[in-house]
Structure formats: structure tokens, C-alpha cells
Amino acid sequence: MVRVRFAPSPTGYLHIGSARTFIFNWLFARKQKGTMILRIDDTDVERNTQASLDSIFDGLKWLGLGWDEFYRQSERGELYAKAAWAIFDKDLAYRDFTPMTAGGEDKSGDAKAAWLCNPGMRELTREESDRRANAGEPFVLRFRVPRDPERVVSFSDLVYGDQSKSTADIEDFALLRSNGGVTYHHASCVDDADLQISHIVRGQDHLSNTFKHILIFEALGVEAPRFAHLPLLTAPDGAKLSKRKHGPVVSVTTYRDAGFLPQSYINFLCLLGWNPKDNREKMSIEELVEAFTFDGVNRANAVVNFSEEDPIDPKALWLNSQHIYALSVPELAAAIAPVFTAAGYQFDEAKLLKITPLIQERIKTLNDAVGAADFFFVDELAPYDPAELTPQKGDAAMALRVLEAGRTALETAEFNHDGLDSVLRAQAAALGVKAGQMFQPIRVAVCGRKVAPPLFETLEVLGRDTCLKRIDQAVLKLK
Structure with missing residues (x-):
């Protein structure tokens, strides 16, 4: 029976290297139908803090993988x-x-x-x-x-x-x-013997300790577990990732607070020092369990790319966007709902379900949802430059004609994709302007920006009254 353990010491927040160690233990245990044990190594009384312990639990809870047995060395x-x-x-x-x-x-x-x-x-x-x-x-x-x-x-x-x-x-x-x-x-060896740990999976920095541990296992009269040491994580300059030197870059909660999905972050950490022996990069938890082997773990240290300006690895950001794209609309709506709530917006579930597919391919993190869709939730748009209402290769006079004609069309249009598409294209033809020159002023008027979700679906979600009101305000800006 495979029995593995993750044994953090509560002397700091959950390091991303520690999180990866937990994940590799968990994947191996699940693939082998074994047992995952969480053991808090809290015998260093002088350095242990409750804040550190809370951080470890917060990080592991966010990852959402869980464990089967729990122990504390202090007991x-x-x-x-x-x-x-x-x-x-x-x-x-x-x-x-x-x-x-x-x-x-x-x-x-x-x-x-x-x-x-x-x-x-x-x-x-x-x-x-x-x-x-x-x-x-x-x-x-x-x-x-x-x-x-x-x-x-x-x-x-x-x-x-x-x-x-x-x-x-x-x-x-x-x-x-x-x-x-x-x-x-x-303490570590006595616990491993008592808990019948079959495999010890930990960082390469513990490899030199293993010789001492084998001697202790012999003295205890038990067979030593199998060992698997994992490559270290380093900064772009090759330095070992350090809580003291690199700060929040190495904390799991930094990625959580940046709006990452736990499954994408798990995927990202797995690719730091391991590969599935094929060309896959985006992988679900189930796919990771199926593919994980120690043969796929590299001996070379793995680099986490970041800068002083941006603590987030670009590869992690890309993977997160891919996992966001793969969610069902209800799944993504449930994930971004707390983000809108934290930003102070009020909404009903039905409206959020309509908005979610409009922004799904436009966001890389859950936090991006606010910037992509805030105009759906406010009574008054944030101030914007009236010059943005001017269509490409047009002028303010053209913008004014387009908005007034568009408003007239929207007063009686069927407020669905096909109805809105039909009347606005017809108005563009009647005015002798291109469709894009018709759509841009209306988009800016109702959204307060040039870059926004698909126009007709956006108008439909906002509703006739809100669209007419915002167009009226844009007309006043131009006048």
C-alpha cells in the first residue's frame, strides 16, 4: 500500500516549492490508490507561528486536493x-x-x-x-x-x-x-516508521539528510521507505527561490489573490520540473493523475520566471487563461461571482450567466472579469474621452449622426442578436457609413470604452432603457 506524506513546518507561508511537493505526493498517492497524509512538523516551538500555520492551511484549502490522514508532531x-x-x-x-x-x-x-x-x-x-x-x-x-x-x-x-x-x-x-x-x-524518521510511509517525496535539498535517515530507520528496526527527491525551484538568475529574498513571488496565496484557478496553478506547478512525456501542457487534475510518474521528473532545477514589476510567471498566466476558456459558463460564473462581490457590485445569478460567455475569452485571470465587465453593473459609466466616440476615418459629426440614428433604431428594435444586428446594419447603409463606423460609437457610448465584448450580445444584456440612456449621454458629450 502506497502511503506518502507532506510535512510542512509552520515557520512561514506556503512556499510554491512546498505546494509542488504536496501536489506530487498527492498525484502519486491517487494514481496508486494509496493514502495521502498531511503532517505538521511543528516541533520547532521558537519559530512556529499561528499565522504560518493558517497560511499553510489556506493555501492547501485553495488547491482543493485534500488529504486522507492528519497528524501534528507537537502531539x-x-x-x-x-x-x-x-x-x-x-x-x-x-x-x-x-x-x-x-x-x-x-x-x-x-x-x-x-x-x-x-x-x-x-x-x-x-x-x-x-x-x-x-x-x-x-x-x-x-x-x-x-x-x-x-x-x-x-x-x-x-x-x-x-x-x-x-x-x-x-x-x-x-x-x-x-x-x-x-x-x-x-522526529521525521520516527513518524515515517510509525505511519508506515512507503515513499518519501521531498525537495532535493533534503537529499543529503537521507543518509542519516537511513541509519535511523535501521536503528528503529524498520525498512527505509523509497525516496524521490524533487528538483529545486529557482529565480530567473538561478538563485534558489527564497521567502526572504523574493517575498510574495514564492507564496501560493499570491497566485490565488491574483485571480488564478486552483486547477491551472496545479497544472503550472506540475510543469516545473516534470513533463508528461508528450506535448501536452494544459492538463486537468484527472489527466495529471493518469500521466504522473517519477520517470517524468527532471533532475535539473526548474526556473520560475518573474520580474520586480510582475511576480506572475507568464506561463502560469497563459495556462490560467486556457483553463478559464475550458470552463463551462456556470462554472466560470461561480468562480467570478466572488470577484464582483468583493469589488462591491450587486448582481443576480441570471444576469451573471448572460455576461460570463461574453467575457470568457477576454480574461486571463478571474480578477480581469471586473475590468472586462464592470459597465454591466453600474448606473453611471466612468468618465471617458468623447473623442473615443469618433469612428475610424470619421469625425465628430459622423459620430453624432450615427448615435442619433442608432438610438432611433434601438427604440423599436427586437432586443436580441439578430434583431439588433439587422436594424443597425440597415441604419449604417442608410447613412452611407460602414458597419464598423456605426458600431464603434454605439459601443463606446454604452460601454465607455472601445474594447468591449461583442456588441449585440452586450446591448441585449444591458437592455433597451440603459442603452438609450447611455446613448443620450454620449450625444450630449458630442454636442
């Missing part, structure tokens, strides 16, 4: 302590009583010993170690890394292939801190 401390002392009882860990400076540095002065191990502590007899501990002397519980020069820790990564490292290059890392708190390495 599992007894499990970690029990496992650490079980390792100690096997003589695979030892107490290190080395005094530390205020900054946490070893006072022994032996840099090599401080990094790799402290022989004086590693070789303490059990009796001496117990005596000093019972006397209340503080200590760190360290893993006793094998010092056999022939010993090599190795594993086969599902992305990066065969990996190995001599134990001569692995330090005696801590399992428990001097205050009794658990370290990341120990």
Missing part, C-alpha cells in the same frame, strides 16, 4: 522520546555532555571533533554516562554513526538514481536536544 512527543531511548539501549546512541556556549558552539575547541563526533563522550561507559545524567548534568543524545571505514550508506533515488556516502563523512547527529526537545531528523 507525538512521547513517541519520539520512547524511540530515542530504545536506540540508546541498543548502544546506537550516546549522551554527549560537552558544554555549549551561549551560541550553541562546542566549548571543547576541537572543530573536527565538534563536527564529526566527540570521542571523549562517544566512549563514555554506560555507568559513567548514567551517573552524570542522574546528577543532573545536561546532555545531547547523539546517534552513534558507525566508524567502520568500509561502511557505506546507499540508496536508489527514484529521480536522482543511485546515491552513496561513507559513514566517515557523517557526523554523530543529535536525536534529542539538551532540553529534551526532539530534532528534525529523529
